[in-house]
Amino acid sequence: MMKKFVKTLLVLAALLLVLMPVASVKAQDTTKKYVIDDADLLTDDEEAQLNEYLKKKSDECKVDIVAVTSKSGYRASDFRKYLADILTDKYGYTGSAASPEAICYGIDISSRVDTLVTGGSTQKTLGQSKEDAIREAAEDIISGAEKSNHAAYYKAIKKYADKSADYLNRGLIHRLTRNMGIKLLISLVVTIIVVGAALYHTKAHMSVSDMTYAKDNSIHLTESRDDYINTTRVRRKKQSGGGGSSSGSGSFSGSNGGSFGSSSGNF
Amino acid sequence: MPTIYKCPNCGNVMVFDGPTQKLKCESCGTEMTIEEYRLRQGINPEETEKEEKTESSAVPTADGSMKVYHCKTCGAELLADENTSATMCAYCGNPTLIEDRLEGDFRPDVVIPFKLNRDAAVKSYKQWVSKGLLTPPVLKTHGTIEKIQGLYVPFWLYNYQAHCNMTANADRRRVERHGDYEEEITDHFRAVRQLDVEFDRIPADGSEKMDNASMDKMEPYDYSEIKKYEPEYMSGYYSEKFSSSMENEAHRAKERATRYAEDITKGTIEGYTSVVVTSQNVNLSDRGQEYALMPVWVLNCMYGADHKQFTFMMNGQTGKIVADRPVEKSRAVVLGIATFAATLLVTMIGGLLL
Known part of the structure; x- marks a missing residue:
């Protein structure tokens, strides 16, 4: 009986040893904060909701999707480094500390700079154009928004999370059904063209010209006169084209030597 | 009165062959121009015209819409409507001309002879009909194609x-x-x-x-x-x-x-x-x-x-x-569904590469 009890204890101990690291990771996951709202741009409820939302998206993509707000008045380059350091210190779904699998969108309300920083293979997966697209999608929402406009910042961070997840989610179903509306529209257009082409058939038409039955050398122009009447003039100004604006972007090295991608702008 | 052109060599019927522009006997293969044929047969076109103008063996049908002639080859009855001037015997298949409808006021001044023969017409039709994705299959059958006729x-x-x-x-x-x-x-x-x-x-x-x-x-x-x-x-x-x-x-x-x-x-x-x-x-x-x-x-x-x-x-x-x-x-619907499904599949698989 005693032996049985000891055996059971040993098994339980072994199980505990095996499960401890998992529990530790789980514990670490639950303590990870996906929204760091130092600038108080969100209400407590919004922050909690976004934290859950970004965590869910992070788990779907196997990439930490983080949002940081600041009121320190960072310039774009300093803000990028600040965010890269945060990613290096605390985040990374997988990968080394120097190149964490993470993406971070930062908003500095004092300098009105917004920056996107990507680490690990995320920067390669996205590339500069998609980084710009993610940041600009969020920036469009907060452009000109006051600090007190919590809804705009909530919406912008949610948009950033959605767009990032859309690009980063490598799940087969997600990738197959991504942009389904556009895919359905393309299919519909192609179907209309193909069926239309099949329905259309070159109907025979009269292929004779006005000269087909004219007898050779039978055309005689007996009168041909062009009388000048007058000249009219219409004067108008030439049309001229418009211009545009640009924002900073590119890759940089973090303080620990890791490589990060970035996209910055002003809102 | 019906007229047929018999081969001087074998006695079978000769038809006008478009590609060679000659009369041709499909039985023995004899070919000759219209002039050669007339010379061989001793035909004087003017005399023939006079004889045939005065002779007509047509009998109207009961309702009067058709006329009955007799095939000169097999003797079978030939039914022709009021405008038919050349036809084929339904029994022996031989071509027959109803000369009284090609003479006098009805005699044409000119003719453009057939240049493309039946084989060329059938080939063209087959090519044309095969290009139609939505064409009813019945139009591609042998039975339909056989109905093509020179007029x-x-x-x-x-x-x-x-x-x-x-x-x-x-x-x-x-x-x-x-x-x-x-x-x-x-x-x-x-x-x-x-x-x-x-x-x-x-x-x-x-x-x-x-x-x-x-x-x-x-x-x-x-x-x-x-x-x-x-x-x-x-x-x-x-x-x-x-x-x-x-x-x-x-x-x-x-x-x-x-x-x-x-x-x-x-x-x-x-x-x-x-x-x-x-x-x-x-x-x-x-x-x-x-x-x-x-x-x-x-x-x-x-x-x-x-x-x-x-x-x-x-x-x-x-x-x-x-x-x-x-x-x-029904073919158009099937084509539409198939195209839609194929395009959707391609765009979905293409999305994996992005």
């Missing part, structure tokens, strides 16, 4: 002398640039033209059975190959005498001659950015007509549950096809 269609050929007076407003535009401004300068002219033109052999079919628009689309025929009418050209083909008179169809040729004269005259107002005709007048002088027979390969059949009419026509000289390709709705 000489009666045509009237009209000659006109046209005189056209035309006045038009003609503008010549140019743009000059001066700094931030551009100036559009338009010179206005009044163009006056008088033109004479002669039109030769504008065709209009003289058959009430044939659709006028389809017959117009058959054009152009190559008139360099037009021949004086000889009945031997009819052997092996169906033929009709005209059922609409030269006077009835003249308006079609007149409309075309008027339009052509206007277009030719307008074409002489050159070198302008825009030309707007303000007045025009065409006077036509009649310069005679001819009665002609033109070669057409025809396939008529019904298809589908609602018995839709399908007609395929091909110019027997040039090979030009005039036909509307029929569509089977």
Whole structure:
């Protein structure tokens, strides 16, 4: 009986040893904060909701999707480094500390700079154009928004999370059904063209010209006169084209030597 | 009276062969020109014409819509409607001419003989029908293709002398640039033209059975190959005498001659950015007509549950096809669904690569 009890204890101990690291990771996951709202741009409820939302998206993509707000008045380059350091210190779904699998969108309300920083293979997966697209999608929402406009910042961070997840989610179903509306529209257009082409058939038409039955050398122009009447003039100004604006972007090295991608702008 | 052309060598029937432009015996392979045939048979066309004009063995059917002739080869009864002038015996398959419908007032002045034979017509039809993804399968069957037949269609050929007076407003535009401004300068002219033109052999079919628009689309025929009418050209083909008179169809040729004269005259107002005709007048002088027979390969059949009419026509000289390709709705639906599914699959798989 005693032996049985000891055996059971040993098994339980072994199980505990095996499960401890998992529990530790789980514990670490639950303590990870996906929204760091130092600038108080969100209400407590919004922050909690976004934290859950970004965590869910992070788990779907196997990439930490983080949002940081600041009121320190960072310039774009300093803000990028600040965010890269945060990613290096605390985040990374997988990968080394120097190149964490993470993406971070930062908003500095004092300098009105917004920056996107990507680490690990995320920067390669996205590339500069998609980084710009993610940041600009969020920036469009907060452009000109006051600090007190919590809804705009909530919406912008949610948009950033959605767009990032859309690009980063490598799940087969997600990738197959991504942009389904556009895919359905393309299919519909192609179907209309193909069926239309099949329905259309070159109907025979009269292929004779006005000269087909004219007898050779039978055309005689007996009168041909062009009388000048007058000249009219219409004067108008030439049309001229418009211009545009640009924002900073590119890759940089973090303080620990890791490589990060970035996209910055002003809102 | 029905007439057939027998081979001088074997006695079987000779038919006119388009590619060689000779009479050919399909039994022994003998080929000879119409002139050679007449020489061998001792035929004097003028004497034959006189004899046959006075003789007719036709008996009307009970309702009077058809006439009964007797095949000279097998003696079977030949039923022909009031316009048929050349046909085939339903029993022995031999070609037979009903000469009294090709003589006198009905004798054509000219004919364009068939140049493309039945094999060429069948080949063209097969190629044409195979291109239709939505074409009902019944139109591709052997039974349907076998229905293709060569028919000489009666045509009237009209000659006109046209005189056209035309006045038009003609503008010549140019743009000059001066700094931030551009100036559009338009010179206005009044163009006056008088033109004479002669039109030769504008065709209009003289058959009430044939659709006028389809017959117009058959054009152009190559008139360099037009021949004086000889009945031997009819052997092996169906033929009709005209059922609409030269006077009835003249308006079609007149409309075309008027339009052509206007277009030719307008074409002489050159070198302008825009030309707007303000007045025009065409006077036509009649310069005679001819009665002609033109070669057409025809396939008529019904298809589908609602018995839709399908007609395929091909110019027997040039090979030009005039036909509307029929569509089977169920095939269109299947094609649509298949295309949609295939495109969606491609875009979805393509999305994986992005």
